[in-house]
Amino acid sequence: MTVRPGLTGCGVAETLKVIGDRWSLLILRNAFHGVRRFDAFQEQLSISTSVLSDRLARLVREGVLERRPAPDDGRAAEYRLTEAGLDLYPVLISLNQWGDRWRPDPAGERLRLIERATGQPIRGAAVLSEAGAPLTARDVAPEAGPALAPDLAELVETHRKRLLKSAP
């Protein structure tokens, strides 16, 4: 996970620096399913101890998981989602949604997500307008802010101008 030139200065790149390897998101998926212990993660994912150890340590360092001693066993540790970790929920839900839609399983549904308060299935992840209406990529135009990486900013502005000229 070395930092490469040109891969910073954008929210996507910054997030991928934290969870953009092949294991972190699967570890976090399990964390969202209530997994907390080293051996429970390892049992689920067929991941080697060295990699799991490394990934957990990194996620802790990045503030996504919190490591605390297990209350019932002095050897064991619990890894729990922090507020920042919980805030990755839309990422996981949107990944799950895409997989369900574009890589469906002929055997049927994989995961049903139910709103606890009502017992109803949730609608899923969406990009929303200020008014709360769902938006597609075509409905949105990006604008470079002051902190955007310069080469990306140029790209974004070119794209924005092109969008302005085409049909809204």
Place this chain on the structure above:
Amino acid sequence: MTVRPGLTGCGVAETLKVIGDRWSLLILRNAFHGVRRFDAFQEQLSISTSVLSDRLARLVREGVLERRPAPDDGRAAEYRLTEAGLDLYPVLISLNQWGDRWRPDPAGERLRLIERATGQPIRGAAVLSEAGAPLTARDVAPEAGPALAPDLAELVETHRKRLLKSAP
């Protein structure tokens, strides 16, 4: 990107098989910013030609990008987002949103996303209830469907029972 045992049978894992490496999401980010040509991707990302070539071919094979001859230059090819590719928009927006919130840049905003129809900034990505209200991870309980990987299903059901016993 070898398929590992136990990393299938879940929407998240299926999606990560397509875009879960270090480059694909950055390539797609640029595609959403209007980049279409091999050399334009390469200029933006500091990626080697061999890896870029491989990733683009994979994304085409997976149905996320479409490769077509460039209309203005017989040598060149254009890589454009397919419907499936456009449908990854919530993934990218939620990644961007997390990066902006938890890895802010002191210099200010990076990317502003504007709804084209209204000119207003968008609200962003969210997980929604059936009624359209935003939900956090704590508001949702997962339920295993018939196609969920068996070991994950066990986990999910355990977690669901635990949730039922705790405060809603």
Place this chain on the structure above:
DNA sequence: CATTTAACTTCGTTTTTCAAAGCTAAATTC
């Protein structure tokens, strides 16, 4: 027709990732 350009391939090297085995300290069993 010689040169440049777009988009790859190939190749040898460096970097990263991996699985398997070993380690340590706490808990459990006898």
Place this chain on the structure above:
DNA sequence: GAATTTAGCTTTGAAAAACGAAGTTAAATG
């Protein structure tokens, strides 16, 4: 309280991936 098991790492040699540089092909340019 010695022996064994367990949780959670480290270490290590091997495998995989990514890298840059050079080579390839076919179209465009001059």
